[in-house]
Amino acid sequence: MSRTDNVVIRRRRSMLAGALGAAGLMALSAWPSAAMAQKKYDAGASDTEIRIGNTMPYSGPASAYGTIGKTMAGYFDKVNAGGGINGRKIRFISLDDAYSPPKTVEQTRQLVEQEEVLLIAGALGTPTNAAVQKYLNMKKIPQLFVDSGSSRWADPKNFPWTMGMLPTYTTEGAIYAQHILETNPNARIAVLYQNDDLGKDYLRGFMGKLGDKAAARIAAQASFEVSAPTIDSQLVSLKASGADTLVLIATPKAAAQAIRRSAEMGWKPVRYLSSTANSVDTVLQPAGLDNATGVYSATYIRVPSDPMWKDSKEVADYKAWIRKYNPAANPDESYNVTGYYIAQVLEHTLRRAGDNLTRENVLKQAANLDLTLPMLYPGVRIRTTPDDYVAIKQMQLIRFNGEGFEPIGPIRGQ
Incomplete structure (x- = not known):
């Protein structure tokens, strides 16, 4: 025990x-x-x-x-x-x-x-x-x-x-794909995902929203096992694809590694981080707040550390x-x-x-x-x-500004 x-x-x-x-x-x-x-x-x-x-x-x-x-x-x-x-x-x-x-x-x-x-x-x-x-x-x-x-x-x-x-991971994955299509329709996208039902659900929603644009927009994909000590080799491969956008579908350990390591490699794509790993204290601080600045994610809760909720x-x-x-x-x-x-x-x-x-x-x-x-x-x-049985169907797209997450646009979902 x-x-x-x-x-x-x-x-x-x-x-x-x-x-x-x-x-x-x-x-x-x-x-x-x-x-x-x-x-x-x-x-x-x-x-x-x-x-x-x-x-x-x-x-x-x-x-x-x-x-x-x-x-x-x-x-x-x-x-x-x-x-x-x-x-x-x-x-x-x-x-x-x-x-x-x-x-x-x-x-x-x-x-x-x-x-x-x-x-x-x-x-x-x-x-x-x-x-x-x-x-x-x-x-x-x-x-x-x-x-x-x-x-x-x-x-x-x-x-x-x-x-x-x-909220379902398919819903959240679709939110990220929709935002990419709205803001950078010619994006070259790299996806790093956890090789289990969690990662595959996100990927299904993301690819489904891209639809017939997926073939042209996806530059590379790589998966990793949750027990893997590092994801360095996957990041090297994804960077080599020439992608300007990185979607990270992970739990905290791998997410923090990916954000820090990509910065150390000099790779600065637009990044989308699954809500499973968007904790400021557990993920973004270990990754380096400067390294994490600009990361997009989504939420359905008030994050206690965000300055917008301090009062x-x-x-x-x-x-x-x-x-x-x-x-x-x-x-x-x-x-x-x-x-x-x-x-x-x-x-x-x-x-x-x-x-x-x-x-x-x-x-x-x-x-x-x-x-x-x-x-x-x-x-x-x-x-x-x-x-x-889907209890929560709405999420707010958010972006990390170096101190906290700020909302981007309206709440999305049903």
Whole structure:
């Protein structure tokens, strides 16, 4: 058991919890009456607690994302401190999968078969969640608010128990392609992408938007494995193509390397960086803020470190919360916002479920959402229906100016 495992398990042994602040979610200010004539429970729920399972890469090549799980734990600390959800404390059990699909399978089976959780929520990663999707659907365990933008989480016909949280990577890839077509229709484009479902989804959306222009516009493509120590050889090849535009589809480690290394090579293309790696603190600072200046990306959240939000009540309230309930975290780290709002959506869903805490009813509530949250980008909403599991469909194109990201044009998407 890793050190991080111990930390997280100790947290959940203390009945992780918290109540939603009155100044927080205005969309959650009026909970619908969900009292049931008769209480109903599946495994993982009782009169006193609700057990929630989660996997996170607290170690391994994507460990920068581990802070998301710790933030979720801190949020439920706050919920429990305020009395829990409909009088029940949240027991949040988050295990380390090291961003390794076989490990995710092992840990998820432990959560379901030994811990007997009611559901899995907010687990991170495309390949990791894909490894357990069939298992959880076969067992009829809700796999809710997956922290990944893969389109495979939006397939209620074939996988009714799985629901994503983020805008799809295909949507985001299409946004970058559309902006390139608008601003530089004769661009010569190089694409560096992670060789897994994450990278391929982005590439599908990007190429789909380019359409019949792709053959003329794509100068080179290169892929890399998430476990690779460097991406130097790929960058050398992409630079040699003569491309003036570089699209980086990566997780934090490779993204930081690509931005720094391309600058060291003297290659200065227009760059588009996937939202999976646009953290200022985790990616752009290690890459060098000067090197990162001018990078385009997209977002659907308020980034705490951005100067444009420094005087906003939403960010002030969020930072006050994180300093109290997750004091070891960097309040400016955008990945913590992800953990914060996913936990809020889960709280909303469980409150709506009332005393009918069956897996079927929790899934029903998750598939009928319509709300906004303080740390989402203004204008972005969470909407789901039984036939549409894409929770967030809008993103704001942004550009890094050396200090923070500034918005470019209107919100894009549905």
